[in-house]
Amino acid sequence: MKRRKLAKKEPMLTGWRFRTVCGVILFAFVALFARAAWIQVVSPDRLRQEGDMRSLRTTLTSTTRGMIMDRNGEELAVSVPVQAVWADPKQVHAELSLEKGQAWKALADVLGVPHETLMKRVENPRRRFVYLQRQVTPAVAEYIRRLRLPGVHLRPEERRFYPTGEINAHLVGMTNIDGSGIEGIERGFNEWLTAQAGERQVRKDRTGRIIEDLGVVSEAREANHIQLTIDQRIQALAYRSLKRATEYYRATSASLVMIDVKTGEVLAIVNSPSFNPNNRSQYQSFRARNRAVTDTYEPGSTIKPLIVISALENGVVNADSIVDTSPGWMRLGGKRVSDTRNLGPISVQTVLQRSSNMGMARMALQETPEQLLDTLYRFGLGIDSGMGLVGESTGLVPQRRRWSDIERATLSFGYGITVTPLQLAQSYAVLANGGVRYPLSIVKRSQPPVGEQVVPRQHADAVLHMLESVVGPGGTALKAAIPGYRVAGKTGTSRKAIAGGYGSDYVGLFAGMAPVSNPRLAMVVVMNEPQGDKYYGGDVAAPVFAEVMSGALQLLNIRPDAATQEQFQLAGQEANSVPHT
Known part of the structure; x- marks a missing residue:
């Protein structure tokens, strides 16, 4: 028996379905447009603040404490550049830095700190900052940099040096590890010798690179030198x-x-x-x-x-x-x-x-x-x-x-x-x-x-x-x-x-x-x-x-x-x- 060939039926669009779909798309587009307009035109501050919190940073300009000199210009107290060694315990644990046992032993040796003491300083993964050593020499800093230990970082600082040593110790005095005078001229004229760091606002990307310099927040105040009457x-x-x-x-x-x-x-x-x-x-x-x-x-x-x-x-x-x-x-x-x-x-x-x-x-x-x-x-x-x-x-x-x-x-x-x-x-x-x-x-x-x-x-x-x-x-x-x-x-x-x-x-x-x-x-x-x-x-x-x-x-x-x-x-x-x- 010969099958009867059925003719193909052309698809038909139902009018109400089409209008519904178009209406939904149009509504979504209007909603997105309205939300974007609200965020960017009517009330942009909150998102701008959120973005700034993730990218804006304030950097300090480097400062140097003023020199102390004798009446003929000979230096009695100067500041020399050094480095501070610090660690981020959370990063140390997150990046499994402690697995590099030999590198941590080498770090302890070069810092002159017992290995157990060093480990105790970074054992708490909730901490984000801890000093490992202050005022290390540039040579030691370079050695530490080559160890490439995740979570261990360097930051520049200064150390006060007294070329004449004990000869002027009682008069010139000395500073503490943070650079504030605690004895002698260093203490008596501390404000005069201390510089005030300037602040600049910059924008950084996720890797920490500066992508935009937004200008000066506060001007730096240079330190003053002191010339003594001492010969x-x-x-x-x-x-x-x-x-x-x-x-x-x-x-x-x-x-x-x-x-x-x-x-x-x-x-x-x-x-x-x-x-x-x-x-x-x-x-x-x-x-x-x-x-x-x-x-x-x-x-x-x-x-x-x-x-x-x-x-x-x-x-x-x-x-x-x-x-x-x-x-x-x-x-x-x-x-x-x-x-x-x-x-x-x-x-x-x-x-x-x-x-x-x-x-x-x-x-x-x-x-x-x-x-x-x-x-x-x-x-x-x-x-x-x-x-x-x-x-x-x-x-x-x-x-x-x-x-x-x-x-x-x-x-x-x-x-x-x-x-x-x-x-x-x-x-x-x-x-x-x-x-x-x-x-x-x-x-x-x-x-x-x-x-x-x-x-x-x-x-x-x-x-x-x-x-x-x-x-x-x-x-x-x-x-x-x-x-x-x-x-x-x-x-x-x-x-x-x-x-x-x-x-x-x-x-x-x-x-x-x-x-x-x-x-x-x-x-x-x-x-x-x-x-x-x-x-x-x-x-x-x-x-x-x-x-x-x-x-x-x-x-x-x-x-x-x-x-x-x-x-x-x-x-x-x-x-x-x-x-x-």
């Missing part, structure tokens, strides 16, 4: 001499301060023992203090020239007066004041030359306490120097409603009052400069300072020439003489105070200036608690003065002014035949 040549000479003397006399500590009497600039300020500021692992705060400005001492006989000026100014004596020291001792309030022997009637110059306590007491008892204290204040004792050094002490100038005779007498030869080596050096600079006091400075000034006449010039000059005899034949400081130069100064030896009185330890001092014909330099040397038979200022401090002052005069090309060489040969022959104080 590094004199500073090094002073430190070597002081350190050698400290070890030779087995002193607990020692300090030296040198001042330019014409400007008030501090040319040298050193202490012994010192420390190495480049080795922070051995840092101890008690070794870091600048003893020349923080520690105070009873000045002993070095205060006598100031008391003589007070007596001259108040009409108690004249420069050519005779003071009767007979019988060589006296009792005041149950206490005994005496000289080593009865010097009898002597001139004011001889009172200083032979360091007569009796002569000083006779003069002081004819003055009021107010007159004595006023003179000491005008010389800068009992007040801050204004240099801004960390931990500076003002010393102690006693204030009492009632003064006994023994208190006035002992004040005249340096007991009952405390001063810092810096203050004592300033007072001798005033004396050497004809009674003109300049404000002390440790930072180089742009303008010359203005001095103040604090005591009459004729009295200051008279006492200056009296003090020249202390270093000459018959004086107590023959070891302070410098061949070719006229030197003036005063020795001092004071006993250390203890609870209830004075102990058996001493402080040996020498304060002086040179050249006498036109004084340029004033210097103080303090030897704290020297051990052995020699503890007088003329024995332990005067030789240091002579060595350092001689070198400084030559370094500064200051002309010799001594009359004849024979005077110094004669002084040397009599060095062992004079009393000490």
Whole structure:
């Protein structure tokens, strides 16, 4: 049977289905268009913020801490580039970095950290940042970079370096590991030396590459350099001499301060023992203090020239007066004041030359306490120097409603009052400069300072020439003489105070200036608690003065002014035949 062929039926579109599909497509298109318009035109901020959070970054511009230099531009503190090693523990675990056992052992070895300690630092996978080592050298950083440990990164930072080491440690100070000053000039002028990093906004892709620089957020502030008044040549000479003397006399500590009497600039300020500021692992705060400005001492006989000026100014004596020291001792309030022997009637110059306590007491008892204290204040004792050094002490100038005779007498030869080596050096600079006091400075000034006449010039000059005899034949400081130069100064030896009185330890001092014909330099040397038979200022401090002052005069090309060489040969022959104080 023959099948009947069926004719093909043409497909037909149902009208309502077609319209429905077109309507749905049109609605979806309108909805998408409306949503896009809403996001991009009406309310674009949220998505813009989301995008910015994923791509915008703020970068810091590199900054360098300011340098510290001496008066001649020699660098005393500089910043050198180093690297910090840090890890992202989450990345370390996510990328199976710990499976590279040998590389982690090599990292521990190069960092000098035990392998177990290193592993503990990255064991928490929730942490995102941990320091492995700070301030590693560029060579170590390059070695670590070649290890290619996932999760271990490097970031640039700075390390403070002190080329002169322990010579300037107490003055310049040091910074902590984050670059903030913690001692000395570094701390006192921290804000001045610190730079402020600038900020720039950039856009980065997912790999961290910068694809767009959007401009500056905040401007960087450059660090400022500091030029000190210190002369590094004199500073090094002073430190070597002081350190050698400290070890030779087995002193607990020692300090030296040198001042330019014409400007008030501090040319040298050193202490012994010192420390190495480049080795922070051995840092101890008690070794870091600048003893020349923080520690105070009873000045002993070095205060006598100031008391003589007070007596001259108040009409108690004249420069050519005779003071009767007979019988060589006296009792005041149950206490005994005496000289080593009865010097009898002597001139004011001889009172200083032979360091007569009796002569000083006779003069002081004819003055009021107010007159004595006023003179000491005008010389800068009992007040801050204004240099801004960390931990500076003002010393102690006693204030009492009632003064006994023994208190006035002992004040005249340096007991009952405390001063810092810096203050004592300033007072001798005033004396050497004809009674003109300049404000002390440790930072180089742009303008010359203005001095103040604090005591009459004729009295200051008279006492200056009296003090020249202390270093000459018959004086107590023959070891302070410098061949070719006229030197003036005063020795001092004071006993250390203890609870209830004075102990058996001493402080040996020498304060002086040179050249006498036109004084340029004033210097103080303090030897704290020297051990052995020699503890007088003329024995332990005067030789240091002579060595350092001689070198400084030559370094500064200051002309010799001594009359004849024979005077110094004669002084040397009599060095062992004079009393000490």
